[in-house]
Structure formats: structure tokens, C-alpha cells
Amino acid sequence: MSQYTITVIKSEEEKPKPASDDLSFGRYFTDHMFIQDYSEDKGWHNPRIVPYQPMMLDPASMVFHYGQTVFEGLKAYRTEDGHIQLFRPNKNMERLNRSNDRLCIPSIDEEFGIDAIKHLVHVDHEWVPDAPGTSLYIRPFIISTEAYLGVRPSTTYQFIVILSPVGAYYDAGIDPVKIAVEDEYVRAVRGGTGEAKTAGNYASSLKAQELVAEKGYAQVLWLDGVEKKYIEEVGSMNVFFKVNGEVITPALNGSILQGVTRDSVIQLLKHWDIPVTERRISMEEIYQYHQNGELEEAFGAGTAAVISPIGELAWKGEQMEINQGETGEISRRLYDTITGIQYGVEKDPFHWVVRVK
Amino acid sequence: MSQYTITVIKSEEEKPKPASDDLSFGRYFTDHMFIQDYSEDKGWHNPRIVPYQPMMLDPASMVFHYGQTVFEGLKAYRTEDGHIQLFRPNKNMERLNRSNDRLCIPSIDEEFGIDAIKHLVHVDHEWVPDAPGTSLYIRPFIISTEAYLGVRPSTTYQFIVILSPVGAYYDAGIDPVKIAVEDEYVRAVRGGTGEAKTAGNYASSLKAQELVAEKGYAQVLWLDGVEKKYIEEVGSMNVFFKVNGEVITPALNGSILQGVTRDSVIQLLKHWDIPVTERRISMEEIYQYHQNGELEEAFGAGTAAVISPIGELAWKGEQMEINQGETGEISRRLYDTITGIQYGVEKDPFHWVVRVK
Numbered sequence: 001m002s003q004y005t006i007t008v009i010k011s012e013e014e015k016p017k018p019a020s021d022d023l024s025f026g027r028y029f030t031d032h033m034f035i036q037d038y039s040e041d042k043g044w045h046n047p048r049i050v051p052y053q054p055m056m057l058d059p060a061s062m063v064f065h066y067g068q069t070v071f072e073g074l075k076a077y078r079t080e081d082g083h084i085q086l087f088r089p090n091k092n093m094e095r096l097n098r099s100n101d102r103l104c105i106p107s108i109d110e111e112f113g114i115d116a117i118k119h120l121v122h123v124d125h126e127w128v129p130d131a132p133g134t135s136l137y138i139r140p141f142i143i144s145t146e147a148y149l150g151v152r153p154s155t156t157y158q159f160i161v162i163l164s165p166v167g168a169y170y171d172a173g174i175d176p177v178k179i180a181v182e183d184e185y186v187r188a189v190r191g192g193t194g195e196a197k198t199a200g201n202y203a204s205s206l207k208a209q210e211l212v213a214e215k216g217y218a219q220v221l222w223l224d225g226v227e228k229k230y231i232e233e234v235g236s237m238n239v240f241f242k243v244n245g246e247v248i249t250p251a252l253n254g255s256i257l258q259g260v261t262r263d264s265v266i267q268l269l270k271h272w273d274i275p276v277t278e279r280r281i282s283m284e285e286i287y288q289y290h291q292n293g294e295l296e297e298a299f300g301a302g303t304a305a306v307i308s309p310i311g312e313l314a315w316k317g318e319q320m321e322i323n324q325g326e327t328g329e330i331s332r333r334l335y336d337t338i339t340g341i342q343y344g345v346e347k348d349p350f351h352w353v354v355r356v357k
Numbered sequence: 358m359s360q361y362t363i364t365v366i367k368s369e370e371e372k373p374k375p376a377s378d379d380l381s382f383g384r385y386f387t388d389h390m391f392i393q394d395y396s397e398d399k400g401w402h403n404p405r406i407v408p409y410q411p412m413m414l415d416p417a418s419m420v421f422h423y424g425q426t427v428f429e430g431l432k433a434y435r436t437e438d439g440h441i442q443l444f445r446p447n448k449n450m451e452r453l454n455r456s457n458d459r460l461c462i463p464s465i466d467e468e469f470g471i472d473a474i475k476h477l478v479h480v481d482h483e484w485v486p487d488a489p490g491t492s493l494y495i496r497p498f499i500i501s502t503e504a505y506l507g508v509r510p511s512t513t514y515q516f517i518v519i520l521s522p523v524g525a526y527y528d529a530g531i532d533p534v535k536i537a538v539e540d541e542y543v544r545a546v547r548g549g550t551g552e553a554k555t556a557g558n559y560a561s562s563l564k565a566q567e568l569v570a571e572k573g574y575a576q577v578l579w580l581d582g583v584e585k586k587y588i589e590e591v592g593s594m595n596v597f598f599k600v601n602g603e604v605i606t607p608a609l610n611g612s613i614l615q616g617v618t619r620d621s622v623i624q625l626l627k628h629w630d631i632p633v634t635e636r637r638i639s640m641e642e643i644y645q646y647h648q649n650g651e652l653e654e655a656f657g658a659g660t661a662a663v664i665s666p667i668g669e670l671a672w673k674g675e676q677m678e679i680n681q682g683e684t685g686e687i688s689r690r691l692y693d694t695i696t697g698i699q700y701g702v703e704k705d706p707f708h709w710v711v712r713v714k
Contacts, residue, residue, distance in 0.1 A: 026506025029417055054413040055421075059519050060386060061412075064500050067424045067556025068563065104563045139506060143421050149383025149496060149521060151593055153563050162416050164506060186548030189582040191541055193561045199424025200557015204550045206425065206461045206510050225546040226583050236508055 004047070004112055006034075006119055011051035020131035023167030025304065030124040030136075034116050034161035038106055044159065047112075049120055052162065058147035062154045069199045070099035071141035073303050074260070075166075076121045076356060078130040079344035084121060084356040086138075087342045089114045091260040096140060098258075099196040104153040105142055113140065113159075118356045120161050125356070133168025135342075169305045174327050174335050176311025177218035179234055181283055182208045183316070187233065187255075189225030194232070194255030202236070209235070217314065219300075223283060225255065231281045237300030237308060238262035241281070242330055243289050244296070251278040261301040265334055267350060274330065283315060290320045297328030306342075307335040361404070361469055363391075363476055368408035377488035380524035382661065387481040387493075391473050391518035395463055401516065404469075406477055409519065415504035419511045426556045427456035428498035430660050431617070432523075433478045433713060435487040436701035441478060441713040443495075444699045446471045448617040453497060455615075456553040461510040462499055470497065470516075475713045477518050482713070490525025492699075526662045531684050531692050533668030534575035536591055538640055539565045540673070544590065544612075546582030551589070551612030558614075559593070566592070574671065576657075580640060582612065588638045594657030594665060595619035598643060599687050601651045608635040618658040622691055624707060631687070640672055647677045654685030663699075664692040 011031040018028050029052050036047040063069050072092040076084050093110035100107050117138055121128070128136040140161045144154030185208035188194025188201055208220045219235030231250050233239060238259040240249045247269055250256055269276040289295040290313075298310035311325035322328075340346025341353060368388040375385050386409050393404040420426050429449040433441050450467035457464050474495055478485070485493040497518045501511030542565035545551025545558055565577045576592030588607050590596060595616040597606045604626055607613055626633040646652040647670075655667035668682035679685075697703025698710060 026417070029415075029504070033416060052416070055416050055418075056411040056413055058386075059390060059409070059412050059517055060383070060496075060521070063556075064420065064426060064498060065428055065496070065556060065559070066563075067426070067558075067560035069421060069424070069560070071422055102564060103560055104567055137506070139417075139422070141421060147386070149494070151559055151562070151566075153567065160416055164417070184548055186546055189543055189546040189549065191543030191582060191585075192546065192549075193557070198557070198560060199420075199422060200550070200555070200560050201424075202422070202508050203424035203426070203460055203555060203557050205508070206423075207459060209508075210461055210510065225548060228548075 006116060007048040008123065009048065009050045017127060018165065020129050020134055020167070023129065023134060023165050025166045026137060026164050028165055030127040030163040030165070032120060032123050034120045036116070036159040038157040038159070040155050044106070044108060047116060049123055057145060060147035060149055062144040062146050062148060065149060066144070066151060067198070067200050068103055068105065068144035068154055069142060070096060070103055070105060071139060071197055071199070072096050074138045075303060075342070076128050076136040076138060077342045077344070078128045083344065084125055084128050085344060086117070086354045086356065088260050088264070088352045089117060089354055091263065092140070095197060095258060099198055100142065102193055102196040103198055105144070105157060108159060114354070117161055120163065121356050124163055127163060127165050129165045131168070133170070135166055137164045137166045139164065174307060174309060174332065176309040176325055176327055178216065178312040178314070179219050179221050179310050180212040180215065180217040181313065181315040182212070182220040182222055183228060184208070186225040187222040190254050192225070192255060195252070195257060197257065205236070221313065229282045229284065231283055231286065232256050234300040234310065237302035237305065240265060240299050240301060241286060241295060242297035242328065244294050246275040246277060247330065248277050248279060248281055250281055259302055261303055261306060261338070264338055264352065265301050268334060268337060271349065287315060287318065287320065290322070295320070295322060297331055298322050299328070299331045306338050307331050363473060364405040365480065366405065366407045374484060375522065377486050377491055377524070380486065380491060380522050382523045383494060383521050385522055387484040387520040387522070389477060389480050391477045393473070393516040395514040395516070397512050401463070401465060404473060406480055414502060417504040417506055419501040419503050419505060422506060423501070423508060424555070424557050425460055425462065425501035425511055426499060427453060427460055427462060428496060428554055428556070429453050431495045432660060432699070433485050433493040433495060434699045434701070435485045440701065441482055441485050442699070442701060443474070443711045443713060445617050445621070445709045446474060446711055448620065449497070452554060452615060456555055457499065459550055459553040460555055462501070462514060465516060471711070474518055477520065478713050481520055484520060484522050486522045488525070490527070492523055494521045494523045496521065531664065531666065531689065533666040533682055533684055535573065535669040535671070536576050536578050536667050537569040537572065537574040538670065538672040539569070539577040539579055540585060541565070543582040544579045547611050549582070549612060552609070552614060554614060562593070578670065586639045586641065588640055588643065589613050591657040591667065594659035594662065597622060597656050597658060598638070598652060599654035599685065600646045601653070603632040603634060604687065605634050605636060605638055607638055616659055618660055618663060618695070621695055621709065622658050625691060625694060628706065644672060644675065644677065647679070652677070652679060654688055655679050656685070656688045663695050664688050
């Protein structure tokens, strides 16, 4: 049997599916999951789709101790005519392998990874919701499983994919949020793991998030770890600003995640002949643009929210209101276009969409 | 039943114990483990000692995705007259709670944590080896267990302790190693999680370690993440230098782990009236000391090796040999004294040792 033959063991019972207005995010999981094992002698082997079930792991498994793990996040969308489609899954598999390299995890076959995702989504296709704005969130992840307490890369791994039907991110249309610039805590630094999608980056972000939430902010804006001057990300999204008609976003520097939505935003803006520049952006610069009335829009971009407008930015005691706290024109156009492509109601000039079966 | 009453379920069979010359590190585990659960409504509850067994965890458990986890490492030592003793376990429990705070994990009762460790070691006391240099490694750790994919602190956790009989760190006496100064990769940065004992710090260290190992070095010397000038740690140990009769070590700055062995070294040096200073130390400064013939010793300090002398330090193409590649006088005296206290053959002026039963 080839390493690319996926064994399927169907679940004997189907779980009840939650109502589409009760989905929220990442709370319910489908009937099946994908698992593939890695060992040094066999490489990646035994790919299988099995009933969704607990993992049995030795308490000494390295993932619990040394965090050698990577993950991805993408979605399957139900079109109006009932088809199911993915959005740029190749970008997720490419990034998974870049993350693998940084974390010393053996690379996966990217094409096979996409096939595995499609196969699993097909098996659980009844779980792809069809209410507006809903989708099936796909979480591929790899964990180190060797039962050993020495600090070195594991010799065994599991590649797993789980699926979760998720609700519309915005209950009542896209809605600007308040963001606080983070001056003390750091998410990532040059030479660290910021560019990789790995657990530790998220663990280190929790404290800052908890502290600003107490003050009524939705997320933090992360500055660079070296000078604490340059803008990196917002929450777990990439960030964009519209200044005097030009859209600017921090250039990739090794500590910023290479977002799939980020790339899609840049491609669309170019397609529309709207000037877009990737460069280093200081917080002081954004503050000056705001003071001069040149800061027209600000928004986060990521898989979960697609586009998340920033209505207010707090920095060093200053409250900067952006676009009167309203969603800007470019933010809305990007949101409508990207979600339109994802759900199959807009043209797909870049062939981003991949149909399942 | 009180939250402090530990239920004990004994294993029905005893695993064979490995030979003392086959122990190595972190490879074998004893017959039992300690587990305690946390939930928002009950707090920490249901402490129990059970047969060593796999953990059953939902694949959506947050530990696999967002790395919200902390750990500790300490040892139980068999004295010549057959008693079992721990070394400064209160320091580990204090640090565990500081790590918990940084990672948004609910704090544990430190006294109870020590009791739980003592109880578990007592149940598995036959696993504490008695060959010279061997010990029982104790690994307390806390993992986030909620099955949820949103990025926020988990609402449920498990506090676990596992035990592993380990061999002598040095087969043939304490042995200096070659270390490469790391100029590209960064372990931790000010505002990050470097001071916490959490999985992500170790995950991010693997790549640099892998690259220098290919060039024949045992470990990397980590520089600060901001300026890449100042010395932080060596491998997963704290680092000390002896210069002109004075011992210097990097001052704690938020990105350096507060090692228990580090603290013990400082206390012993003061007790011996040897000058010891905690301050910022640049790599350039150490290089100049070496050029001037003033760098007398260098060593790492940590639980596993206790003292690990550095015989050679490579930086920017320069190979600095230290003390002719031999173990220095202070390094040896510290090693002999600390291990002597741990095994009960040296006086314990600081009351560091805690006896089990």
C-alpha cells in the first residue's frame, strides 16, 4: 500500500450537527479526522481518516514539554449551488513546510496534504454549513510524539487534520474594533519563530491580550521586539493602513507571519491599481499621519475575520479614532471581494479557489 | 474529600527497572504518575497518583495548538545510607508559579506541589537508583486541555508529575565542552517568555542547536535578542565566567531563566568569599578578557549537568580556548560541593536538602 493511499474507517454514529446560529468558532468538531504518522525509518506513513477521537499520548511526549509543533488554518466554503470549495490551500501547505523547517520537523508532501484535506472534507461534507458567513474551519497540525525528555528534535510525529463548523465572524456586518498598541510584551523577534505558525508564538501572546482586554480593547498591535518602534501584526492578523490613498503594510522581516489573506489583499489591490507598498512602518509615523488627517483606514487581515477594520488605536495615552470609527471603503471592498470569491459569488481572476470533489 | 487528599491507585504490575549503566536521560519512566485537574468552577481538584499511562486528550486540546504549558525539572538523590532527598524543591515550585503567571495558567499551591512530588517519589522509591551520579529526574508540568481553537487562555488544565531514573551526566568525570556563540537565531527577548520555563522557548532553540551540532559544537551560547551583543544563556543552562579571580554571570533581565543551580552557585561563591557579580556582560568583553589572558574559567550551570565547563568558545571565526580546555578549579569545587550536598556527603549549610519520608 502506497504512503499516499488513505485508509478510511467511518464513524459508526453521526454526531448531531449544531444549529448554524450556535456555531461560534472552534467549539464543535466533525465526525472524522485525518492522521498520518512519521518515524525515522518509515518517513510519513499510514495516512488514515478515522472517527474523531481522543489522542493517546505518553505523558513524556515531547509536544507537552518542548512545544515542537506547527499548525495551519484554512476554511471550506459552501457555494450557493451546494458545492464545497477551499481558498488557496497550497499557500497553507507551503507555509506549513516553512514552519516545519524552522521547528526541525520533517517536511510533508504539499500536494498530498491538500489531497488529504479534500478527502477529509469530502467524508464530512454534510458538516459544511450553508448559512451566510458560515464555513468549515480546517486545522492541520503536526505534533512531536516521542516519549523522551532530552532537548532535541523528536524522532516521531503525527500530522493531524480536524474540522470545525464555524459561524459568521460578524453577526451584523463587519464591525471596527478598538486596538491597543503593546509597549511591554513582545510576540516575536528577529531570529525567533515569529514567521512560523507554531504554538509558542500564541502562548507568548496571551498575557498582553489578557491585559488589554481588561481595558476594553479587542486586541493588541504588536511592535518589533528589537526597537519596539515598528509595527508587526495586530492580534493574530497582519495589518494594513491606508494613508493618502496608498495602502501600506509591514514588509516581511522574519518575525511577521506570511498571511494568506495578507497576500490576497496585496494581489487584489494591485489588480485594482490601488498603490500598495510593503515597507517598515513605525508607530510614530502612523501617529503623525493621524495627526495630519492622512490616516484614512486601518485593518487587520486573516483567515478568521478576513478583514477586521480598526476603529480606534490607543498608543501612549493617545486615542486615535480612524475613519470616524466606521468601516472604510477599501476595507469593505476587500472584504466583499475576498468573501465573494470564497463563496463563489465573485469572479476568481487568480484561480484561488479549489473545488472539493 | 479535601483538594489536598491524594488518591493513590497502585499499578498492578511493576515494570522492569533498567540497569544503572543503561539509564541515560529521560528515556525510562517509573510505575506511577501524579495528576491533578483544574476547572474554572472547581479550581485545582482531584489530585491522584495513578499507574503511569497514556494521556487521553481531544485533538483540539489547546496545548497542541497554542502551547500554553509550563514545566519544571528537579531530581531525587539516593544517599549512601539509603535515604532519598530532594534539592531545593521550593525553588522549582516558586518558578513554576512565575511561569504560570506569564502563561496565564492558574497558580498552584506550592507547598502542596512539594507534598505531591514527595508522595509520588515515595510510592516509586524503588526507582531511585543508587549507582554513583545517578538520580531520579522529576518532571512536573502543566498543560492546557480545553478542546477549543480560539486564541485565549484555556479554562481547563492538568498538573502532572512524571519520574525518570537518569544516569550520571558525566561518564568519566566532569568534561569541558565546545560552545558556539549564536549570532543569527534568538532564544528569547525582553518582553517575551524567556524567563518562564515554557515549551516555546525550547522549540525555538532547536534549529540553532541542530546547526552548530553539525559543526561539532555541543551547544550554543545565546545572545540577547535586542542588540545580539549581551550574553544570556548557554544551551539550556545559565552561564558563568571567572575573570581575574571574580566570577561574573548575566544579571536577570526578563529573558534569562532564573536557574536553581544558578542561585546555588551564587550563594556558594558568596559563602566562600569569592567575588561574584550579576551584571550585563557583552561577548566583546569576554573576547577581550580572553585576548588579555584574564578569562580563567567559563561554565554552564543547570539541574541536569550541575556544572558544565566550557573548554572552547567559538565567535565570529575566533576559537577561544579556555583554561587549556580543562575543568577549572572553581568549576570543580562547585560541582563537587553541590553534588556532595545533593547526595548527602557534604554539609548543607543552607538547608537546601529536603528528605522524602
